[in-house]
Amino acid sequence: ELREAMEAKGLGTPATRAAVIEGLIYEDFKSNMRDNILSQWVIQREVGGRVSIKPEEIKTYFEGHKDEFKRPEGVVLAQILVSTEEKKEDVLPALKKKAEEALDKARKGGKFDELARDYSDDASAQRGGEIGFIEKGSMSPELEAVVNKLNKGDVSDIITTRYGYMILKLVDRSTGGEPQLSEVESRVHEKLYLERVQPALREYLKARGATLNS
Secondary structure (H helix, E strand, O other), rough: OOHHHHOOOOOOOOHHHHHHHHHHHHHHHHHHHHHHHHHOOOHHHHHHHHHHOOHHHHHHHHHOOOOHHOEEOEEEEEEEEEOOOOOOOHHHHHHHHHHHHHHHHHHHHHHHHHHHHHHHHHHHHHHHHHEEEOOOOOOOHHHEEEHOOOOOOOOOOEEOOEEEEEEEEEEEEEOOOOOHHHHHHHHHHHHHHHHHHHHHHHHHHHHHHHHOOO
C-alpha cells in the first residue's frame, strides 16, 4: 500500500522510495526517542524522586551482606607484546631488539600506555596495553612468579613466551577480602534503590493505568 501511494505521487524509483521510507523511519525513531526520554523523566520525578535511601540503611545492609562485596585477590596488568607467532627464526633478533627498545624507554620514564600503542602487537595495545584484572592463580606459574616480585608501577624484564616477547606493568594489586563501606557505598545505595524503585514503579504504572481507563 505504501509503495502504491508513493508511485501515485511520482515517487516510484527504488532510490526515492528508499529515501522516503528511511526518512519516515527516522522520524518515527526521533519521536520514539522523545517519548522514551519524556517517560524516563516522568518516572524519575514521580517515582524515583520519592525513593529515599538513608545512610543507616546502607550501613545495615552492608554489615549483613559483606560476602556480596568481597574482592578476590589479584592484579591489574598492562602489557607490551612483540609477537613472534609464525615468524621465521632469522627475524627473531630484530623482534627481540624491538622489545628491548620498548623496555628501555619504559624504564627511562616513557608512558607505558603510549609505548604499548607504538610497540605492542596485541589487541590490548588499543587500550594502552591494559589487560584488566587477573585473579590470583589464573596465570601460568612463570608469569605469576614474575608478577609477585613487582610493586605497583613496576615494569618487568622481557619475558619470552610462546606468543612473543612480553613486558608486564603492575598497574594495581588487590589483596582481596572485605572492602570498607566507603569503597562500596555507591553500589549498596544503587542496589537498595533498585529494590525499592521497581515495586514503586509497578504501583505507579498500575495507578496510571486505572486512571487512564476510568
